[in-house]
Amino acid sequence: MSPTSVPHRHLLDVAGYSWSDLTQFLETTEAARHILSSPSGRTDALNGVNVTTLFYEASTRTRISFENAAKALGANVNSVAVSSSSVGKGESLVDTVKTLRALGSNVIVLRHERAGAPWLAARVFDGSILNAGDGWHAHPTQALLDLAVLVRRIGAKDGTLKGRRVAIIGDLLHSRVARSNLHTLRAAGAEVRLAGPASLTRGFKEFAERSGGFTLCSTLAEALDGADAVMALRIQHERLGDGEVSSLESYRESWGLTEERIASAAARGCVVLHPGPMNEGVEIDPDVADGPRSLILEQVSEGIPVRMAALWRTVRGDTPLAVPVRAKGSA
Amino acid sequence: MSPTSVPHRHLLDVAGYSWSDLTQFLETTEAARHILSSPSGRTDALNGVNVTTLFYEASTRTRISFENAAKALGANVNSVAVSSSSVGKGESLVDTVKTLRALGSNVIVLRHERAGAPWLAARVFDGSILNAGDGWHAHPTQALLDLAVLVRRIGAKDGTLKGRRVAIIGDLLHSRVARSNLHTLRAAGAEVRLAGPASLTRGFKEFAERSGGFTLCSTLAEALDGADAVMALRIQHERLGDGEVSSLESYRESWGLTEERIASAAARGCVVLHPGPMNEGVEIDPDVADGPRSLILEQVSEGIPVRMAALWRTVRGDTPLAVPVRAKGSA
Amino acid sequence: MSPTSVPHRHLLDVAGYSWSDLTQFLETTEAARHILSSPSGRTDALNGVNVTTLFYEASTRTRISFENAAKALGANVNSVAVSSSSVGKGESLVDTVKTLRALGSNVIVLRHERAGAPWLAARVFDGSILNAGDGWHAHPTQALLDLAVLVRRIGAKDGTLKGRRVAIIGDLLHSRVARSNLHTLRAAGAEVRLAGPASLTRGFKEFAERSGGFTLCSTLAEALDGADAVMALRIQHERLGDGEVSSLESYRESWGLTEERIASAAARGCVVLHPGPMNEGVEIDPDVADGPRSLILEQVSEGIPVRMAALWRTVRGDTPLAVPVRAKGSA
Numbered sequence: 001m002s003p004t005s006v007p008h009r010h011l012l013d014v015a016g017y018s019w020s021d022l023t024q025f026l027e028t029t030e031a032a033r034h035i036l037s038s039p040s041g042r043t044d045a046l047n048g049v050n051v052t053t054l055f056y057e058a059s060t061r062t063r064i065s066f067e068n069a070a071k072a073l074g075a076n077v078n079s080v081a082v083s084s085s086s087v088g089k090g091e092s093l094v095d096t097v098k099t100l101r102a103l104g105s106n107v108i109v110l111r112h113e114r115a116g117a118p119w120l121a122a123r124v125f126d127g128s129i130l131n132a133g134d135g136w137h138a139h140p141t142q143a144l145l146d147l148a149v150l151v152r153r154i155g156a157k158d159g160t161l162k163g164r165r166v167a168i169i170g171d172l173l174h175s176r177v178a179r180s181n182l183h184t185l186r187a188a189g190a191e192v193r194l195a196g197p198a199s200l201t202r203g204f205k206e207f208a209e210r211s212g213g214f215t216l217c218s219t220l221a222e223a224l225d226g227a228d229a230v231m232a233l234r235i236q237h238e239r240l241g242d243g244e245v246s247s248l249e250s251y252r253e254s255w256g257l258t259e260e261r262i263a264s265a266a267a268r269g270c271v272v273l274h275p276g277p278m279n280e281g282v283e284i285d286p287d288v289a290d291g292p293r294s295l296i297l298e299q300v301s302e303g304i305p306v307r308m309a310a311l312w313r314t315v316r317g318d319t320p321l322a323v324p325v326r327a328k329g330s331a
Numbered sequence: 332m333s334p335t336s337v338p339h340r341h342l343l344d345v346a347g348y349s350w351s352d353l354t355q356f357l358e359t360t361e362a363a364r365h366i367l368s369s370p371s372g373r374t375d376a377l378n379g380v381n382v383t384t385l386f387y388e389a390s391t392r393t394r395i396s397f398e399n400a401a402k403a404l405g406a407n408v409n410s411v412a413v414s415s416s417s418v419g420k421g422e423s424l425v426d427t428v429k430t431l432r433a434l435g436s437n438v439i440v441l442r443h444e445r446a447g448a449p450w451l452a453a454r455v456f457d458g459s460i461l462n463a464g465d466g467w468h469a470h471p472t473q474a475l476l477d478l479a480v481l482v483r484r485i486g487a488k489d490g491t492l493k494g495r496r497v498a499i500i501g502d503l504l505h506s507r508v509a510r511s512n513l514h515t516l517r518a519a520g521a522e523v524r525l526a527g528p529a530s531l532t533r534g535f536k537e538f539a540e541r542s543g544g545f546t547l548c549s550t551l552a553e554a555l556d557g558a559d560a561v562m563a564l565r566i567q568h569e570r571l572g573d574g575e576v577s578s579l580e581s582y583r584e585s586w587g588l589t590e591e592r593i594a595s596a597a598a599r600g601c602v603v604l605h606p607g608p609m610n611e612g613v614e615i616d617p618d619v620a621d622g623p624r625s626l627i628l629e630q631v632s633e634g635i636p637v638r639m640a641a642l643w644r645t646v647r648g649d650t651p652l653a654v655p656v657r658a659k660g661s662a
Numbered sequence: 663m664s665p666t667s668v669p670h671r672h673l674l675d676v677a678g679y680s681w682s683d684l685t686q687f688l689e690t691t692e693a694a695r696h697i698l699s700s701p702s703g704r705t706d707a708l709n710g711v712n713v714t715t716l717f718y719e720a721s722t723r724t725r726i727s728f729e730n731a732a733k734a735l736g737a738n739v740n741s742v743a744v745s746s747s748s749v750g751k752g753e754s755l756v757d758t759v760k761t762l763r764a765l766g767s768n769v770i771v772l773r774h775e776r777a778g779a780p781w782l783a784a785r786v787f788d789g790s791i792l793n794a795g796d797g798w799h800a801h802p803t804q805a806l807l808d809l810a811v812l813v814r815r816i817g818a819k820d821g822t823l824k825g826r827r828v829a830i831i832g833d834l835l836h837s838r839v840a841r842s843n844l845h846t847l848r849a850a851g852a853e854v855r856l857a858g859p860a861s862l863t864r865g866f867k868e869f870a871e872r873s874g875g876f877t878l879c880s881t882l883a884e885a886l887d888g889a890d891a892v893m894a895l896r897i898q899h900e901r902l903g904d905g906e907v908s909s910l911e912s913y914r915e916s917w918g919l920t921e922e923r924i925a926s927a928a929a930r931g932c933v934v935l936h937p938g939p940m941n942e943g944v945e946i947d948p949d950v951a952d953g954p955r956s957l958i959l960e961q962v963s964e965g966i967p968v969r970m971a972a973l974w975r976t977v978r979g980d981t982p983l984a985v986p987v988r989a990k991g992s993a
Contacts, residue, residue: 042710
């Protein structure tokens with residue numbers, strides 16, 4: 001099957017992914033993990049494929065994660081950082097994408113501060129677009145790596161998250177991470193509880209009533225009640241002083257994850273996630289972030305096989321990702 | 332023949348290139364194109380050669396083009412971006428070049444805002460200097476890729492541009508692209524017509540009379556008359572308001588390439604070029620830039636084999652660039 | 663022997679290095695030099711090892727030197743540049759290091775404007791930290807490359823610097839290069855003389871009396887007397903106008919290295935070093951920097967095998983670095 005006939009040629013959003021799609025994705029991630037733990041830690045599977053990271057917002061973590069994923073598959077990688085000062089209007093993204101295509105790019109990993117930018121790029125690009133975060137809208141590979149970590153750590157026997165309770169706490173309104181996680185967590189069958197300051201969760205109550213599958217809680221304790229996993233979202237400093245969130249101290253007072261709060265409300269063994277970078281001492285206490293419940297560094301590590309799977313599946317579709325045979329005596 | 336005995340060890344300018352030189356260059360470009368279309372898309376021909384891109388002006392397009400060209404030849408690539416704020420005086424370029432040499436660079440691809448900088452660099456560097464644009468002066472690889480595209484698209488049977496009419500429109504005064512194209516187009520036997528605002532073409536009338544081979548026209552219609560190809564130059568916003576070019580609207584009014592103007596004056600099948608980045612709706616209309624006449628993305632693509640040829644010929648001289656045999660069954 | 667059991671898993675400082683440690687280091691450097699001069703100029707010895715350069719201060723020279731060293735050993739290289747504007751507090755370095763570890767980094771090459779930062783990083787990193795310069799404190803690979811150059815150029819028959827006189831001139835107070843050189847030069851048995859403006863050498867007189875092994879001189883002529891080598895330190899423009907150093911002219915007047923001053927006081931054949939970048943005409947005259955005494959570019963070149971040795975020894979400990987057999991007929 002040629003790349004262009006594959007339904008998931010791009011990875012723009014996880015909104016339309018069924019549990020069956022996600023299961024296939026997790027299987028490819030598992031193959032990628034085997035490649036990473038092989039002696040060479042890599043394969044030549046995407047030799048000759050040109051991957052360009054095109055970042056309109058800086059992110060060392062996500063950029064390096066994609067770059068290492070692409071290199072582990074044998075692809076050639078170019079990096080383009082566009083400072084926000086030189087960002088103009090919509091046309092410039094389109095022109096840049098066309099230029100990268102003409103320069104030989106087969107895959108563009110795009111981060112952009114405007115929601116919808118990857119869809120615009122996909123309209124003019126005959127290769128694959130991977131959304132590495134667009135405005136407040138979506139961050140599909142983050143949701144996929146969160147899912148992979150949760151399935152491994154708190155998954156049901158059938159590999160889903162059925163019967164598992166996941167709380168997402170904080171600035172839902174501006175969080176592409178939360179939006180993408182809502183889709184994958186619901187497809188996996190989790191019971192999702194949301195909570196945060198009223199000014200940063202507005203609209204979610206109506207959305208919850210309309211779409212079902214999750215609950216907006218009015219307190220942290222309610223959201224944490226019986227939770228098997230809790231995800232803290234980053235509070236951005238520019239949100240402070242808007243009435244609801246008057247200071248970092250008052251935010252921590254109401255919504256900060258502390259060991260005491262988790263221990264008193266959540267299920268035994270409740271795990272903690274955070275998409276990073278963290279404001280330690282604000283949305284999450286340092287002893288939680290570094291403590292035994294924390295899967296935060298596991299999330300970072302999981303990013304590499306998940307992004308290998310994302311690259312592989314957009315370029316090669318359903319073709320299985322082969323794991324190199326471990327040669328005896330090699331190192 | 333060792334690299335140092337090769338006459339074209341550097342690629343500083345195309346001013347001295349004869350048609351015979353250009354023909355040899357285009358032959359190497361053809362070999363490079365075959366390498367790019369081979370299964371692996373690369374060769375090991377320049378393994379062990381260190382190429383450094385040293386850019387004192389930002390240019391994603393040209394930098395990635397050179398980097399991909401170097402990688403396709405198997406060279407090792409380092410990139411150094413020098414922000415204009417930290418650019419000091421002439422000595423710092425010389426010191427930087429000497430330092431890069433001591434760090435093992437064999438080839439430096441240099442873009443600099445001062446005309447002549449590559450010559451200064453070549454005086455203190457025992458490897459190869461490739462001029463990737465120096466001030467208003469020269470941009471040899473751009474002219475070579477424009478030539479490769481024009482020969483393929485509108486070339487005469489003998490591979491020259493004899494009997495072909497090429498128009499170059501716009502800000503000639505500040506254009507290193509135009510200056511370098513004048514040399515290659517005349518060596519190829521093209522009839523070249525220039526036009527643009529008086530303030531941005533001053534000196535070209537006397538130059539045309541003195542050197543022959545091209546004509547400065549006073550209107551766009553005159554320059555387009557019977558043209559087989561037309562190249563629009565970028566108008567830079569800092570040129571506006573200097574009397575002649577009072578606004579983007581007035582510029583488009585007099586000098587913008589529109590489909591109607593081309594269709595009514597140029598030869599049937601007239602093709603359109605632009606070195607990029609474009610101000611669409613100013614020097615060129617979007618429907619022309621994206622239309623069937625446009626070779627603009629083909630120019631971008633052509634940059635890679637042309638720069639492979641430039642790297643190869645400066646490092647290895649007249650040694651033919653071998654194309655790997657296409658192994659059966661490989662992919 | 664696994665990496666974690668090796669005593670020198672990190673390269674944070676040369677302060678504790680014995681002459682025996684330095685001798686072993688120089689032997690690995692010699693092996694690295696053979697690899698660089700082999701046909702391919704590289705080895706696969708560190709295939710599968712991920713090296714990240716994490717620079718909180720810009721330095722093209724040191725960054726490229728480490729990157730080329732890592733590539734010559736077959737390692738995978740990522741580069742992270744953190745602009746000083748986004749540098750926050752200590753935690754952010756710790757979080758970044760933990761994140762890089764989770765992304766697969768095995769080695770972090772760290773440059774930071776705060777003294778001690780690499781020790782902080784080493785506490786939370788289970789791979790290797792290489793200090794590429796921390797504040798005014800230490801720059802171990804610079805001292806090691808200076809040592810390698812001096813041993814080759816003015817070394818005694820037993821490979822030490824016994825009986826050799828080395829002068830270090832200038833801003834000792836703010837120089838991590840000088841601090842690290844003091845350790846290695848004394849371990850090598852050199853007689854070290856220091857000199858510079860009183861405001862930029864304060865504390866060194868007491869330190870010299872207390873620790874022995876070097877002398878603080880009050881004039882340039884005294885420091886140069888009988889010197890076999892002299893190292894000029896960079897004078898930073900922000901040091902000017904603080905009373906002692908009123909202007910670049912007055913600095914050169916008292917402390918600038920000129921051919922006449924060296925010739926009249928130093929030993930015949932006295933060599934000149936400078937860690938770069940230079941202010942030519944201030945701390946060193948151009949005819950000295952470019953003259954026959956100068957080893958300044960040799961220092962830059964020496965950086966690559968020295969950093970290969972540093973990478974190898976931190977990752978593989980005392981395992982010898984094998985030099986690939988030079989295949990006949992290969993090129």
